[in-house]
Amino acid sequence: MKRRLFISLLGGAAAARPLAARAQQRAMPVIGFLAAVSPDGFTDRLRAFREGLKQTGFGEGDNLAIEYRWAENQLDRLPALAADLVGRRAAVIVCIGSNNLPAVVQAATMTIPIVFGVSEDPVRLGVVTSLARPGGNATGINFFIAELVAKRLELLRELMPKAVRVALLVNSSNPANANPTVREVEAAARAMSLHVEIFKASTIREIQAAFERIARERADALFVGNDAFFLTRRIQLATLAARHALPTSFSTRDYAEAGGLMSYGTDVNDALRQMGVYTGRILKGEKPADLPVVQSTKFDLVINLATAMALGLDVPPTLLARADEVIE
Numbered sequence: 001m002k003r004r005l006f007i008s009l010l011g012g013a014a015a016a017r018p019l020a021a022r023a024q025q026r027a028m029p030v031i032g033f034l035a036a037v038s039p040d041g042f043t044d045r046l047r048a049f050r051e052g053l054k055q056t057g058f059g060e061g062d063n064l065a066i067e068y069r070w071a072e073n074q075l076d077r078l079p080a081l082a083a084d085l086v087g088r089r090a091a092v093i094v095c096i097g098s099n100n101l102p103a104v105v106q107a108a109t110m111t112i113p114i115v116f117g118v119s120e121d122p123v124r125l126g127v128v129t130s131l132a133r134p135g136g137n138a139t140g141i142n143f144f145i146a147e148l149v150a151k152r153l154e155l156l157r158e159l160m161p162k163a164v165r166v167a168l169l170v171n172s173s174n175p176a177n178a179n180p181t182v183r184e185v186e187a188a189a190r191a192m193s194l195h196v197e198i199f200k201a202s203t204i205r206e207i208q209a210a211f212e213r214i215a216r217e218r219a220d221a222l223f224v225g226n227d228a229f230f231l232t233r234r235i236q237l238a239t240l241a242a243r244h245a246l247p248t249s250f251s252t253r254d255y256a257e258a259g260g261l262m263s264y265g266t267d268v269n270d271a272l273r274q275m276g277v278y279t280g281r282i283l284k285g286e287k288p289a290d291l292p293v294v295q296s297t298k299f300d301l302v303i304n305l306a307t308a309m310a311l312g313l314d315v316p317p318t319l320l321a322r323a324d325e326v327i328e
Helices: 002-027 043-054 077-088 100-109 146-159 175-191 203-216 227-230 234-242 251-256 266-285 304-308 319-320
Strands: 028-034 067-068 092-097 113-118 138-142 164-169 195-199 220-223 248-250 262-266 299-304 326-327
Touching: 002 100, 028 077, 043 266, 067 077, 077 100, 092 100, 092 266, 100 113, 100 138, 113 266, 113 326, 146 175, 146 220, 146 248, 146 262, 146 319, 164 203, 175 195, 195 203, 203 234, 227 234, 234 248, 234 251, 234 304, 248 251, 251 262, 251 299, 251 326, 262 266, 262 304, 299 304, 299 319, 304 326
Parallel strands: 028 067, 028 092, 092 113, 113 138, 164 195, 164 220, 220 248, 248 262, 299 326
Antiparallel strands: 262 299
């Protein structure tokens, strides 16, 4: 009798273990990661985001799961992708790649916490009530890229003091990013007596066609607008700039590392790490309304000296001295 009771208890304990494991698995929080682009070329960004999570004690596959949704530069898909993550009851939704993304997610939920990454003032975008106290269900990082447009143009002019005509390339499918860039570039160009012509591209073929038109019209230099889609096409952009002997300014170091001439802008990987930290803090119980929007403070000037030499450009020593990195 005692033996049968022991075997019964042992069997019950064995059955309880998988039930407990399943319960633990169900309790694992899920992060929704919504991006306006494709995962191509986004590896470093994701690594930085996971590093931020790790700093707060969370590891993907260990004590949290991440559901990824990629719009593949088809921004009309964003509302459906956001609604899908809401339907899956994500504990936090992280969004990046377009300035209108936080508003899209807020239209889908006003209760699930949102951690955003935007390149313009989120107060102006209507996402938060103030930087210090966001006040709603969203907080995050302002990459501060839109505010650096004038500085980027100044640096390009310093490199090419005789430049008169500058081409501006923006992503036509992402007006939330493109329009502020056009506005800021045109204002800065007027102050420098530069003529700006705008070119638009939202596909691989359109990028190719834009460069051919820019070359035919003999622009002195090219200014590539900040856009997550362009980031995923940075090798194509750098290759075409070299092929058409077109001095080009980019927004982040990724482009210069891929062979682009120069970049000036936010350390976006560091910003993604901070987004990971905020996500972890919210998972631990803090509220987005109480977490101030972080404004990026790490900015890099990177000059690819090998590309400059290939283009026959002499980089002023004063500019080289100010560079955070010179790629030789």
